[in-house]
Amino acid sequence: MRVYRIQTIGNLDGLVAAEEPTPVPGPGEVLVRVKASALNFRDIVTIMGKSPFPVKTGVIPMSDAAGEVAAVGSGVTRFQVGDHVVNTFFPKWYGGPRAPSPEMYGSDRDGWLAEFKVVGSEALSLAPRHLTFEEAATLPCVAVTAWSALAGVRAGDTVLTQGSGGVAVFALQLAKILGARVVATAGSAATGERLKKVGADAVVDYVANPAWAEAVRALTGGRGVDRVVEVGGPGTLAQSINAVAYGGEISIVGALAAGDSGLDFMSLFMSQATLRCISVGSRSDMEALIRAVDAHAMHPVIDRVFPFAEAKSAWEHYAGGKVFGKVVIRH
């Protein structure tokens, strides 16, 4: 089978293709014919050598995939050959609190940028029936992250999303099916228009309004938003604290925007907000997300699909920024 491995750390040239034997599933394991994989910010961070987590050189990258069950080992009852499956982001976080040092694909162990992959049967879920493999591959990391970041949001709440990356666009779509109103920030009028088409009720241009919190607050009658899905981190947190409603919540899912810590202690305290760090989610969370995606026949937003042979172009495109939704590789 064909696979890609991160042979050197430092830049995208580290990504190298190879031919390897197709693995065989042992007891309790499943062989997945990978049909699509999806890129995340952490894949770029990992190959650039900037990951805060341990990375093993030579690893097969990428954490998100969808495919077909090609074979099952002895004792496997969860799946049958032919089932359409997606992997869970953390192979062993099934529910309950997450372990501090979890196993992670594409950093300390082989990921999914391969034609086939063997995993334990507990590390997969059935894919939503109405999605293509390309669409299903986008779920494991960012969709579950967005779902976790929206925990507790309900009809009548207002949610703030930031930009047009994977988590932000899923958060927008999921917040709408939860009955929330969505205010989205955007870096350009064109992006803002696309976010409105995906469902945003209002858009604020963060380039034109660096102090965008004021505009967000005005859009909520001065009350502020009930939930911020914070992807910017250091560079946006100060505005998020100004934009959040008294006693609201900021779900911190990433640190995409450069800046200092952005946290003025008294501003936080006067806002009475809660800052909650989000780390994707468990298999239980993913299954709940899949039920919601299924029930609403929701389709993930895909920026662009690249063929497996051009995986490196996919990485280059994604690393260039300016994406809207997910970048996917068709295997």
Add this chain to the structure above:
Amino acid sequence: MRVYRIQTIGNLDGLVAAEEPTPVPGPGEVLVRVKASALNFRDIVTIMGKSPFPVKTGVIPMSDAAGEVAAVGSGVTRFQVGDHVVNTFFPKWYGGPRAPSPEMYGSDRDGWLAEFKVVGSEALSLAPRHLTFEEAATLPCVAVTAWSALAGVRAGDTVLTQGSGGVAVFALQLAKILGARVVATAGSAATGERLKKVGADAVVDYVANPAWAEAVRALTGGRGVDRVVEVGGPGTLAQSINAVAYGGEISIVGALAAGDSGLDFMSLFMSQATLRCISVGSRSDMEALIRAVDAHAMHPVIDRVFPFAEAKSAWEHYAGGKVFGKVVIRH
């Protein structure tokens, strides 16, 4: 001003109109010009002498109303003359756990079937801006009850509603804006059609299928529903337990359907369901409901509106059953 009082208990003839002086608000109080009131099952139960709660003969009935602030007493800052308001069902349950022996309008103290009423300013909320007084008057009891009964429901869940009474129709509408799928039971094909128009995804005829749980289960791929909004009580609970998903929840809000207790202990235990009794909700709950109704520009479903002078006809119509949504009196 004109008012109605329950002068005798036993049948609807106990409802008698009278002319009384218009009250004056004291410190911290508000005078409401009542514009509409809405009937609930408990109003009928009360006048028939079947209420499980203490009832004071001579009381002004009805617990749900909307109106305009006509005057405010000293020290009132929450409202101004001209504000459109609705009352909370329990005048002193603002949030937190409910007291065991709460004050209740229309049973142990005067209710809202009057042209004017004075209450403490903390016992009112601003009405949703897009609703008529007739619509807003339907919120205090059944809409808040339905909202409380749906606590924790989110996109991807399936909710079961029973029939076409006030709680059931609100639960259907609210479940939809929460992103849930709704299976509704109905006593006739015609009612079923109307429920579908209000948003039901599927309908089961409980007259044609007395063992309707089976049909509900089939509609959910065998899984059962995640939440039952149980209004029937003794007469429907056995079916509800059969219809609920493993580990699901049955919110008990009423006891409209005659029958024995309906609970087979081992059926309940094997279902691993939770039975949660619901008693309307607090002012906090009502405010959250109003935000949701506002955000979705939701309109309550009104069965019929009667003029104040024909209040007794409204009671007779409602007591006759066969209503779809709320019966309202225009003051």
Add this chain to the structure above:
Amino acid sequence: MRVYRIQTIGNLDGLVAAEEPTPVPGPGEVLVRVKASALNFRDIVTIMGKSPFPVKTGVIPMSDAAGEVAAVGSGVTRFQVGDHVVNTFFPKWYGGPRAPSPEMYGSDRDGWLAEFKVVGSEALSLAPRHLTFEEAATLPCVAVTAWSALAGVRAGDTVLTQGSGGVAVFALQLAKILGARVVATAGSAATGERLKKVGADAVVDYVANPAWAEAVRALTGGRGVDRVVEVGGPGTLAQSINAVAYGGEISIVGALAAGDSGLDFMSLFMSQATLRCISVGSRSDMEALIRAVDAHAMHPVIDRVFPFAEAKSAWEHYAGGKVFGKVVIRH
């Protein structure tokens, strides 16, 4: 190795010893040298042919055990040879919602009444360090059940326990370390005295007072208890509903007491109580329990320990009732 199997269903004579080859752990598996196992009501129910769950004749019984890791298969990182471990009741419920048809030891698959057993490494937890194997073996079923049944209880609450069985005694001990006050029912003055020694703040004799709810209510100044750990089921639920505080919770963990369903619908509704069915708990729950047991150096209450060769006597003793705490078999 020596094992016991349920060779016939119907009475305790179905329990038959045999000599079998010691199993070998495969990849991801652990070989446990079982040092102690503990009996539960469901073991008796199973061999008597009264289990509501599917039972496979010929199965090794018992679901609760503690032992030492004797060998590990390839890829196991959670444990090392020599570790003291306890099993989780459900081998694959790690956290999140429980599956409707879980795998269960001693009914549809081999349990722990054997000198050695091989299980997946995810199906074990480290035993609390201060406990003997006999003590640790009591945790998987009843201690986790009691812990789950007390979820949400905190200092200032009053908890009602029923009798002196395994769940009741653990519930008493755990409620005390959670800061709650405990009222225990007892079938005799002698049992009541023992319950007080274990920590009960007050005891009510349910034989002398068949309508014991009244006495419980008096002990709480009329308020009722905040939580009932309901082990009786049909035969006690009516009293439990009378004994619970307005808006309190009854955690249903079993059905030990014969009787009709015991549920008067209007009594339940007027109590505004929640009935929550409990099915032991996940590995996450067990780990939280173990942390609590560890932190408080809590010791399980053992009724009697039997040697492995006399396992049948243990079953007879336990089936005879009149136990106080857990019946354990030393392997």
Add this chain to the structure above:
Amino acid sequence: MRVYRIQTIGNLDGLVAAEEPTPVPGPGEVLVRVKASALNFRDIVTIMGKSPFPVKTGVIPMSDAAGEVAAVGSGVTRFQVGDHVVNTFFPKWYGGPRAPSPEMYGSDRDGWLAEFKVVGSEALSLAPRHLTFEEAATLPCVAVTAWSALAGVRAGDTVLTQGSGGVAVFALQLAKILGARVVATAGSAATGERLKKVGADAVVDYVANPAWAEAVRALTGGRGVDRVVEVGGPGTLAQSINAVAYGGEISIVGALAAGDSGLDFMSLFMSQATLRCISVGSRSDMEALIRAVDAHAMHPVIDRVFPFAEAKSAWEHYAGGKVFGKVVIRH
């Protein structure tokens, strides 16, 4: 009656005694004969002109008091003359979410440093029966704050408290009755000894170990603490993030320690902790606290009691720092 008012802002000399007429309770109001009041950090901040909240010059200061009901207005049913009562910190936060701009004693409206005070009957709770007035007066602000900051803590958890101020000492006492283990930081060996006497399981000297998080982590086997009751704020938050367990929670209740924001964004994100801002609590929270204090016959720790005539000395003593527990004024 004798009262004190803050006649000028800037230093403690602004506190001036006066003779005023005793107020009379109106409808729904209660006249309290104040027997004791307790100082909080915000009282000092307010008179010094450093409060972030609006302050009205001339106001009667202090937010916490206990006393006896001296008279009740018409319609009051919650209390009778002679009842021992404590006030709630926020006069109108009964439960549910707190309003963004609440009424607060001693800043925008008259507080409790007076011989008598009239308040609405809903703004009081019955005092715990086993406490003196001096002890009961300490509850409204810091005890409720500590209780709120510990929400969700249960047996087996470890809680970190900081120093020996009012919130810290209550948090220590309350964490113990919740079954938690407590690690306390202290500024001296002597303070550490006193904290141990109050119940701390371990003490870390933050003067001797400016990087005290390491020592705290070592005391928890490397795991970190499950909950931090953060009173230092800017000056301690960085250490708190290092000391908290993966996925744990830091309850932010104050900002006593000078310093920069103390928040390194990536440290927070890698800790996966939640930062939750706490603003005292509602009447519901206070009632739950009082039940817990009652059930455990817990006694607040009082640093020193001053007579009413020497109220200014109490303020000076408290402003000087170096207190252990609460500073109380006997009226």
